[in-house]
Amino acid sequence: MSMKETLLGYGLPGAGVLDAIVFKKLKDATGGRLRIAFNGGGPISIDTVKFISYAITPMIQGYGLTETSAMGAIQDPLEWTPYSLGDIPGCVEVKLVDFPDAGYYSTNDPPQGEIWIKGDAVTEGYWQNEKETKEAITEDGWFMTGDIGEFDKNGHLRIVDRKKNLVKTLNGEYIAIEKLESTYRSSPLIANICCYAQQDKAKPIAIVVPAEGPLQKLASQNGIKESSLETLVHDEKLNGVVLREVQKAGKDGGLQGIEIIDGIVLADEEWTPQNGFLTPAQKLQRKMIQEKYKNEIKKAYGD
Incomplete structure (x- = not known):
């Protein structure tokens, strides 16, 4: 697996040989024709993503919420990485807003903060619940997710924390x-x-x-x-x-x-x-x- 990761990371040939010799039984156990796997239901460890991706088939990830119609970030298989959730879909905008209590600032390197999402895919509010709507959505339409994220050097989104699960x-x-x-x-x-x-x-x-x-x-x-x-x-x-x-x-x-x-x-x-x-x-x-x-x-x- 380490060798395959190195070969793919540097764009060198040989990964196909490892698939045919080393990983064939694992691939056959999943039917032998699996081309891609997807995770979007919740956080998954990097080690698990790497194992599935290198030993069986590439696993891409996505991020979104019910309030954003599942839109937030999606990974392009041609820009695959185990460390991020991918690029921002064209139907929404995403920005990172400072969360000073925990040291997350958009001026950090990499930029960090609470993820706010805006766009046609985002709900206008909660049904007959004005209080929750005001707490979650700004007057100009930004949905405050409560998730803490950062943008990597490629502009891809990564989740690093969740506000309500940060404990002092x-x-x-x-x-x-x-x-x-x-x-x-x-x-x-x-x-x-x-x-x-x-x-x-x-x-x-x-x-x-x-x-x-x-x-x-x-x-x-x-x-x-x-x-x-x-x-x-x-x-x-x-x-x-x-x-x-x-x-x-x-x-x-x-x-x-x-x-x-x-x-x-x-x-x-x-x-x-x-x-x-x-x-x-x-x-x-x-x-x-x-x-x-x-x-x-x-x-x-x-x-």
């Missing part, structure tokens, strides 16, 4: 919850994760739905008798081992000291739209998750 911790610094979750998901132990931070605590913790196979393997490696997932998640020794493994994934992913989780809660059930922990679009229902595990969160913080 005890030391006065902001941490980006979704960024942490995206990084920690690189751990094979994690099937799903919800990071949580409090203003009176120095570091975040994580509520994790563990991947059963890797969790049982880790338990066996540490002398913990293999058992059901429901039993393993309550084993204090295993919790400590998992915490260290997830912390390592965060450090390997480039997270700073204040972004490394200080505690972990292992969930004993899968999160689905049916049990209320995910939206139909597979996004976290944070309030529901935090309410469900409020006692475990206190324990993880040592309260």
